[in-house]
Amino acid sequence: EDQVTQSPEALRLQEGESSSLNCSYTVSGLRGLFWYRQDPGKGPEFLFTLYSAGEEKEKERLKATLTKKESFLHITAPKPEDSATYLCAVPRGSDKLIFGTGTRLQVFP
Amino acid sequence: DTEVTQTPKHLVMGMTNKKSLKCEQHMGHRAMYWYKQKAKKPPELMFVYSYEKLSINESVPSRFSPECPNSSLLNLHLHALQPEDSALYLCASSQILVNTEAFFGQGTRLTVV
Numbered sequence: 001e002d003q004v005t006q007s008p009e010a011l012r013l014q015e016g017e018s019s020s021l022n023c024s025y026t027v028s029g030l031r032g033l034f035w036y037r038q039d040p041g042k043g044p045e046f047l048f049t050l051y052s053a054g055e056e057k058e059k060e061r062l063k064a065t066l067t068k069k070e071s072f073l074h075i076t077a078p079k080p081e082d083s084a085t086y087l088c089a090v091p092r093g094s095d096k097l098i099f100g101t102g103t104r105l106q107v108f109p
Numbered sequence: 110d111t112e113v114t115q116t117p118k119h120l121v122m123g124m125t126n127k128k129s130l131k132c133e134q135h136m137g138h139r140a141m142y143w144y145k146q147k148a149k150k151p152p153e154l155m156f157v158y159s160y161e162k163l164s165i166n167e168s169v170p171s172r173f174s175p176e177c178p179n180s181s182l183l184n185l186h187l188h189a190l191q192p193e194d195s196a197l198y199l200c201a202s203s204q205i206l207v208n209t210e211a212f213f214g215q216g217t218r219l220t221v222v
Binding site for chain 1 (some may be wrong): 113115119129140150151152154157159164165197199202209211212213214215216218
């Protein structure tokens, strides 16, 4: 069965303390992996799409990478405004997205 | 412009009420989605429309009735809801089906009393 697992479930960082979030997946024939950021009570905000192993995408303090079994979201020198839940998702079939359970990130000043 | 607009932002309704949620996008996307999200859980897919036709109904109870009047609009009609239906309802759209990134609206926070 296709599955997406994210770890850790929650992460507390001091401002400036770099870390990584993990998204591991078991789907046959990966056709993309998406990262989203979600603030409380708001809709997910699209961050990145990765399509093939070895691919990397960057945006400000965030960098997403993809291997054949997992993706990492690296956060360099985070700031309090980076606090949010980070979700990864993969397509299943032609019209469904499977979401991971998310990582709740808190960055303290 | 990657905006998906949902109205209303908040809705409180009684169990005997009928209400509708609205979603609009002007990105030319041909796939639109309704998701339901409970606190501290990921979004759960409810319905998918592709080229204005219902593509997927994830065994959603009939008290939720989707409608896609045209390629830019998506409605979710609500009737006789239960308190456990209280949640954040999210609309999303993508250029085609899910091989391309989906953009989400800000959601409607629904409370059923």
